[in-house]
Amino acid sequence: MTSTPQTRPTVRCGIVPPYLLEHLGYGDTLLLDDRIRARRRDRRGDGAAPLTGAWTVHDAGNGTDLPGRPVRSAGEPGSGDAAVDEAAAGITGALALFREVYDRDSYDGRGAPVSLTVHYGRDYANAFWDGTQLVFGDGDGEVFARFTKAADVLAHELAHAVTERTAGLVYQGQPGALNESVSDVFAACSEQRLLGQQAAEADWLIGAELFLPGVRARALRDMAAPGTAYDDPRLGTDPQPAHLDDYVETTDDNGGVHINSGIPNRAFQLAAVAVGGSSWAGAGRIWYDALTGGDVRPDTDFAGFAAATVAAAGDSAAAVEEAWRQVGVRPVAGSSAPATGGAAPGGPLRTVRVRRSGGFVGRTVEAEVDLGGADERAATLAGLVDRIDPQAARPAGSPMPDHFTYEFDLDGRQVRVPEQDLTDDLRAVADLVLRPDGPTEA
Structure with missing residues (x-):
């Protein structure tokens, strides 16, 4: 008998952290995000029929009604609309990663069709998974370009759906930072696979295509060197830490989930290079097995996730453990975040x-x-x-x-x-x- 997946509460997971939107003064985007969450809760039980096909891209026409007008589905030729065709290419690559490398059929493992919406809102500078579909704005025209330009952003949002249907990491504190990091991990794996890059030669940037000319930013995040992705008068300085000693305690952004994801991001990059070969077949396979193997629970913290990856690493266990140790995390099986969802910074190793x-x-x-x-x-x-x-x-x-x-x-x-x-x-x-x-x- 096939078991029914457990229903978990969903938090909208946007690619741009709220602290950056606030810094830029994009209050309208944040307000719209809140309206999206409320509306999505209201529509959960609408009984709408599932879409057909592996994926369908919709056009919101710069409005906010979801999903919008269907404009392209799997197997159909290009539309001539850059955002539509970028979304199609990005989701095709991301789905192929999970299907061909990890033997996972769509985000739920059961072949669920994927719904995507482009041209969402006016000057909307974000992308997110809302528990039902992937949504992408066209950017603000000043700092951000359209969010479909970066194929890794498509994979990042799809990976949030995978996490929701597997470990269900709560979007708060250390589990929330892991949730964000897992999405960056598979975003990097997907993009590097599309480019045919080995782990040692990749740039490890997330969202490198998002910024318009003149913005002093290499990317939204740098997995190899957290805290160095941007330094711009409009954006400020990248606040991500690369070591547990520098873990940021904050009540903002669900306990700093986008900031503190730099710590496990760096651990993955180190592990991928140490394991060798491609990120998707090497360390990516280990991270996927850990995420789906049953040892990672919704409240698992950095130490618990590290232990799960070491346990899944086989002959590469020593390399994976060393990667975590380099970012100050000591693998501890079954380790969980406090019940409040907060996360305490660790001290120096040993x-x-x-x-x-x-x-x-x-x-x-x-x-x-x-x-x-x-x-x-x-x-x-x-x-x-x-x-x-x-x-x-x-x-x-x-x-x-x-x-x-x-x-x-x-x-x-x-x-x-x-x-x-x-x-x-x-x-x-x-x-x-x-x-x-x-x-x-x-």
């Missing part, structure tokens, strides 16, 4: 850090011990860290008045505990790290 704050005086002290160094406490601390389960150590209680609050970074795993809920092992770690000759006042 380091234990303790921060104690609060108390009657309100003094904060912190210290760290390098487990790989010559410190006499390292061996004892390593043993303690290996047997502490951060999930089990998280208490249900709240801090008490005038009690201390302890924050532990246990080799990349974070625990925040009120003093009254310290376990014996956590208290031992705190005593060792914060001994009188160790801590410094913050």
